[in-house]
Amino acid sequence: MxxxxxxxxxxxxxxxxxxxxxxxxxxxxxxxxxxxxxxxxxxxxxxxxxxxxxxxxxxxxxxxxxxxxxxxxxxxGLAKAGGELHPVQQAFIKHDAFQCGYCTPGQICSGVGLIKEGHAKTDDEIRELMSGNICRCGAYPNILAALKEAMSK
Amino acid sequence: MSDLIPQPGRYVGQPVDRYDGPVKVTGEAKYAADYAADGLLYGFVVNAEIPKGRITSFETSKALKVDGVVDIITHENRPSLAWFNSKYADQDAPPGNHFKPLKDDEIRCQSQPIALVVAKTFEAARLGARLLEISYHAEPFETNLEVAQKDAYEPRSKKSGFEKPSSRGNFDKGYERASKKIESRYMTPPETHNPMELFASTVVFDKKNESWIVYDKTQGTVNSHDYLVNVFGLKKDKVRVVTKYMGGGFGSGLRPQYQLCLAMMASLKLKASVRVVLTRQQMFSFGHRPAALMDLRLGANDQGELQAIEHKVVQETSRFEDYEENIVNWSGLAYKCENVSLEHKLAQLDLFTPLDMRAPGATTGLFALECAMDELATALEMDPLELRKRNYTDKDQAHRDRPFSSKELMACYDQAAEKFGWSKRSAKPRSMRNGKKLVGWGFAGGIWDAFHQKAQAKAIFKDDGRLTIQSAVTDIGTGTYTILAQLAAETLGIDIKDVTIEIGDTDLPPAPLQGGSWTASTLGTATQISCRAVCEKLFTLAKKLPDSPFANVKFEDVCFASGSMHVKGDPSRTLELQKIMKLAGESKLEEDGKTSPGLLDMIRFAKNTHSAVFAEVEVDEDYGMVEVKRVVIAVAAGRILNPKTARSQILGGVVWGISQALHEESVVDHRLGRIMNHNLAEYHVPVNRDIHDIEVIFVREDDTHASPIGVKGLGEIGIVGTGAAVANAIYHATGKRVRELPIQLDDLL
Amino acid sequence: MNPFSYHRPTETKDALSQIQKANAKFIGGGTNLIDLMKEYVEKPSELIDVNALNLRGVKTHADGSIDIGALVSNADCAYHADIQTHAPLLSAAILAGASPQLRNMATCGGNLLQRTRCYYFYDKATKCNKREPGSGCDAIEGFNRIHAVLGQSSSCIAVHPSDMCVALAALNAEIHVRSPRGERVISILEFHRLPESTPEQDTNLHPDELITMIRLPANPYATHFNYLKVRDRSSYAFALVSAAVAFDLEDGGTIKSARLAMGGVAHKPWRDLEAERMLTGKRPSKDLFATVAKHVFAKARGYKHNQFKVQLGERVLVRSMTEAIEKGVKR
CATH class of the missing domain: 3.10.20.30 (Beta-grasp domain)
Known part of the structure; x- marks a missing residue:
């Protein structure tokens, strides 16, 4: 041990x-x-x-x-202490970027990482750099929309 | 009952955010493997390495020596199981000799579970499982449907929900008469559901009361509950099954999976709480979409009017159960045609029994029919959409020409075609391109059933103004929580924040399996009825109050809004709901809402959802990689309760259709009788980059017969037709007709 | 997973002494080793975590050569300004592989030691000479869609799955390794090996040797280069075929020198020096590229499910060469 x-x-x-x-x-x-x-x-x-x-x-x-x-x-650990959600979390709710919610914590952490890395500018780049997170419910268009919104903030 | 149809209002018909959104984006939502328990033990399943034969011995000494391993449960030392086969029949079981985990030494299918290693840590259980040595007596097996089809048969007993396809007219005559004919064989592979959540059960044992709370990954809490009670001979009230959140089902949770039985077995034997989580590889060891071999013949006259349709299928099942799904029936329903010949046969393989997977049957059968229609359009040199329109039917010819309860398919065709720009399509294959990419536009239609089931919901209104809706039903990601909250808030005229939805628990009123796209209509209706009853009760109470503003009005004359009840047209005669409770001296009102299928409507009407799907693909002319650049889908599915979550349902279905066309196949090595791509690196489903623009159109459809609330369901209609639309687009791009799924780049070189 | 003792040396000399223990293995990013340990394919009893060693950093020398520390992550390497400027082919190849998360974890040294994705190698219920020498190969007669068409043997038809290594092969990278016996440099072309009768050995690295860095010699291939990867989905999938191509062109457009390496077709990144010579001194043309591609795959042999790779490989190579010429970045 x-x-x-x-x-x-x-x-x-x-x-x-x-x-x-x-x-x-x-x-x-x-x-x-x-x-x-x-x-x-x-x-x-x-x-x-x-x-x-x-x-x-x-x-x-x-x-x-x-x-x-x-x-x-x-x-x-993403939301603020008072409970205010992280912009990516808020955008996921607004754009319905999940259904069953099981891949969602990974998608959100990945999205936060993606924004920090700063390599994704276009839709296609976001899609490519979010491709390490499989969503079996098929929420990809909404995940893209959510991240675009979060990135604009 | 039609007055139950909810009208668009403050919540109904609005794009309300998902009720379970906040818990899902913060990680608070608990799934089956997320529950803690004191002294929790971990079980790791061991699966057979041969597809058929017997276990001759277990060598357990090495595994038992692993620090932390507590027990190894096999058929030799398991607790007692029910004797009768019928005790293993869950709600979705096909007829046959059901699979019984660890029943005996027999191995009946690939990767059958044969032992459970139980340990104090997950890691110790996993190591113990690796160190368990098993000797087998192997027997001959067959996993190849193309070989097994020679022994195809029609089973005597039918699975619930399976309808024996009915032929009509005289196919041979009609085909003979037709001036344009096509004849094709289509093949679809086994597919594995692969929801993101691994199948898991956390069985929490209450030593004092000898009772259990079972957190299970299931689409039916009642189903899992009854299965455990029956298989282990437990008292009903000693077991409670809870599924608050489920990480995707797609049909895989319609039957209790073996981790549930094994976890309970270990708990019974060891008198402890136990968690069993399957590995991704083990997710390939149970039900799956069955492989199908389909032969189609279509004949039409020069005007494109269908003269004859023949659709035959040989569908895979296991050696022990006759699993059937409605694959060919759609070919008798979709188009106007007098002469239809349909045949459904099964062939047995040494794989686990197949299991309903998103739009079971329709996904397979309509893929073939809609590709065959495209072939026919090519033969006729006719626009594929025009061919569909010419064969439009407003009657269900398979059932005495009964009408559809509603069918806005023509509107789907027109609205989606317009949005897609279909009129600009150049008809010739290989005639459109974008640089090195061949561009193709394809079309297909989809149909699914609009089901309604028996269910119950309870509405509890308290004097604090809060309303709670309860039911055992699960939300598998479909949006059940959200639409129930919308309906409840709308009916009582209260803020949606004052509504609590409690579901996924067998302590709550019974509900059917979550599946078949029937949950919105079924639980929506039960909720609507229970809330309506609360309203009536509130009205009765209010009416009796001294100096009641409602003294001389009828229930029909009041409405509920802004947390108050008031007389229609006279907002001054009003009382807050909380105040009514207080004045009446009531702290809580409880009302049950029950619903069951309208039998008369079931017979009188064909009840279906419809879709029109247009797809644009780009195929690289050198190396054949396919990208689906654009999909426009129009759906007619009755009343849409929430356009936001409804759209998500359809998006998901479309992604599944793309996946069916291009990716999914559980590849079996027939020499070994083993699925070889049993992981998410090699069993491909689309990733984010694979998915481009998808536009969803909901066509207005008013329906007073499909369900009491006018809802038809959306979980499945999105996938049906999409696969064929993609395949037809690939044909248009390349001139190559690929009839075996998935369509991969080597098919297009 | 096999129980093991864990060590985290901070000095290379300690790592080199710890690796002498029986059944010891180095671990870097862990993305492949842990994966295989979970499947009980790899069973080390000692894990020497090299992450505390001073093997990070990308250093560009005056002569244009670049040293990439063995512990530099795939992501850091791919996005490093000097790599993007002087070895953009390597950047492109790395970014075509795995996922952002995996690239953040995986090290460049570890990527060299990535093991095959052959289904049978991973599945202990089947026969695999690479996993259990002498047990046989279930892939040859089995499901072999992703398998080799060049350089395979009757004992193994597995392919090397790396994208990064294909670019390294094209760029003549040198692998610097250290052991108690001292240092040596292995050419990337000699680093991976063909399976022959000992497919259990992926590389010519000795079990007690530690990769310390990858040196990229100065190269003229920052303008006309291309990494084309063809796979069953658009991302997060291993290559069916990939082609790393680089040209140095004369002002008039004649090919001064060329580099070609293929992935997904063999047990190692497949360089064809003869094909490169066929290109040298010629003007790029469709016919030339077709002839060269034919030559590369002349001896290729497919199986039931991967026959297509021969034709696909030729087309991908031609296309990649064409794009390298056409889309050459002007600087």
Whole structure:
């Protein structure tokens, strides 16, 4: 077992974990942060996307122990303390950018990462750079609309 | 009942934001695997590596040595299961010898679950599962429908919802007489639902009361509940099934999946709370859209009037259940034709029993029919849309020429064609291009059923002015929460923020499976009735009050708005609903709303939704990659309660249609009897970049027979027809008619 | 997943001593290794996390060569100004692969060691010589849509899945590695290998060698280049066929030198030096490109489900060459 410390959504968490615990399983099973979802556990769907040290990553494909000392933002940490939603969250509601909602935390974290990276300017670039997040409900046109709105703010 | 039809108002017919939006964008919405429990154990399923045979032995010692592994449950040591086959028949079970998890040593299909490793951590269970050694006695198997079709048969018992297709007239004569004929074989592969949420059950055991709360991924809480009660011989009131949110179903949750049974088994055996989550690979080990081989012949006269339609299918089923879906029936319903010959046969494969997948049957059958119509249009040198119009029918010829309850298909054709710019299409294949890309425009029509089921909802109005609607029904992402809240708020004339929707729980009034596009009409009606009853009760109370402003008016004379009841046309005679409660000394009103199918209407009318789909594709002329650049779809589906969520439903259906045409196939290696692309990297569904402009048009359709609230349902109509529209566009772009799905770039080189 | 001990050395020498332990493996981004560990295909008992080593940074030398630290993420590499200016082919190839999340995680060193996506390699219920030497190959007679048409053997028809490596092959990258025995440089062309009778070995890297950096020699290919990737969906999918092409043109348009590398067709990025020589000194033309493409695939051999790759490969190569000429960025 390894002792690690993670700063999650601004709070420092100390954990004792087997090294083969993924960051995703650590969040879900050890920290009860179940907003981050497991859709494939192999980096093939994007449902587990979180923001780690400022970058969007697939939390299923990294061991928590490898992120010792890192800052992680999950879907639970995007809204302001008072409850005001992040612009991407607001835009997702306004544009109905989800149906079942299961891929949504990953889509939103990915969208936040995309905006920060700043490489997407056109619709096609947004589509391409959001292609690591599968939405089986097929909400893609609405996800695009939501991100365009959030980017304009 | 027609007075139940909700009129557009403050909420109904408005693009109200999704009720469950805030919890879904913040990660608060809890899905089956998201619930915690004290002392929770984790189960990891082990699946057979051969498709058929027997288990000769388990070698468990290595697995049991893993730190944290608690037990390994197999057919040799499982708790007792029901003896009778009928106990395993869930609400969506086809006739047959149902699959019984860990029943015995027999392996009856590819990747059958054969053991559950239970441990204190997920990781230990997973390792234990890898270390379990199994010996098999393998037996010959067959997974190839093209081989198995020689033994095709018509089963004696029919699955509920399956209608034996009826032929009419004389096909041979009509075909003989036709001046233009086409004959084609279409093949569609097995597809796997692959909702984003992995199938999961968290079974929370209450030691003190020997009872369970089961958080299950299911489209029917009642279905899962009854299955557990029957299979394990439990008392009904000891099990409660909860599905507050479901990460997509598309039909995969219409039957209880095996993780539910295995988690309960472990809980019973170990007297503990247990969670079992399937892996993505395991999501390929149960029901799926069945493969189908379809032979079509169409004959028409020179004017394009259909003289004869023949549609035969051999559809895959398992060795143990006769799963049938309505594949060919649509060919007898869609167009005017006197001579129709339809045939549906099954062939058995050593795969799990197929399972309804978004618009089961129609997606498959209408793909073939609508491509065949395109072929016929080509043979006739006629515009494909014109061919459809010439064969328009206002009667259901398969059922004594009964009329449709409503059918605004012509309006769909015209409005979508106009929006798409269809009149600018150059008819010749390979005649349109954009640089290196061949451009194609294709058209197809879609049909689905407008169902109505039996269900119940409860409305509870409290003196704080808040209204709660309760039902066991689930919202699988379709928007059920939202439309129920809209209907309830509209009926009572209260703010939607004062409405709470409590669903997805077997402690609440019973509801059918969420599927078949019937939930909006069914639960919408039950909600409407329960809220109406609350209104009547409020009226009765108000009328009795001293100096009541309603003393001498009838219920019909009042209306409900802004949290008050007032006399129509005289807003001064009004009372706040909260005040009525207070003055009447009531703290809570509870009313049930029940609905069931209108049997008379069922017989008198054909009840269907319709669509017209236009698609534009670009095909790279060198390497055949296809992009669907534009889809315009017009839908006639009765009353639209919420244009925002309704549009999303159709968008999703269209994405599925594109996926059907270009991507989806569960590829079976027939030498191994094993699905090989069992992951999301190789089982392709569209990603964001694959999807371009999709325009949805809802055609106005007033219907007083399809359901009491005039709603027909939207979950499925979006996919039907879209696959064919894309395939027809590809033909138009390339001149190549690909009749086997999915259409991949190597088909177009 | 196999239980393992985890180490996170901060000095390269410690990493090199820890890797000497039995069944030890380095881990960088982890995007492929963890994936395979979950499938129980990879079962290391010691994981040496190299992320704390000083192997980051992109450095451009005066002679125009560029050093890319082994731990530079795929995203950082692709978006790095110097790479975009001097090796835009590499940028394009990297951005055609995986997803933004994976590119943020995956390292350039790790990408070199990406293992095949062969369905059978991943599925322990089947036979695979790469996974279990001597067990056989279920892909040859099985579902082999994504498999090799060039350089395969009777024991393995898997393909190398990387996009990045195809561009590296075209750019003659040098792989710098270190072991307790010292340093050595392996040409990208010698780095990956063909399966022959030992498909379990993807590369010529020794198990105790650590990739420290990738050096891109100065190149004249920042103007006329193209990475064309053809796949079953428009993004987030592995290549069926890809072609990295680069030309250095004379002022008059004659080809001074050319580079061609193909992905998705072989057990390694497929460079064809002879084909490059056929282009040298010639004026670009449709016929020339067709002849060259025919030559590249002359010895190709397909199977039941990937026969199309031969024709597809030729067309993709011609198209990529054409686009490299036509769409050359003027600077």
């Amino acid at each position: 390894n002792d690690i410390a993670l700063t999650i959504n601004g709070q420092k968490k100390n954990l004792t974990l087997a090294p083969w615990t993924t960051l995703l399983d650590a969040l879900r099973e050890h920290l009860d942060l179940t907003g981050t979802k497991k859709g494939c556990d192999h980096g093939q769907c994007g449902a587990c996307t979180v923001i780690c040290d400022g970058q969007r990553i697939n939390s299923c494909l990294t061991f928590a122990v490898m992120k010792d000392g890192s800052e992680v933002t999950t879907i639970e």
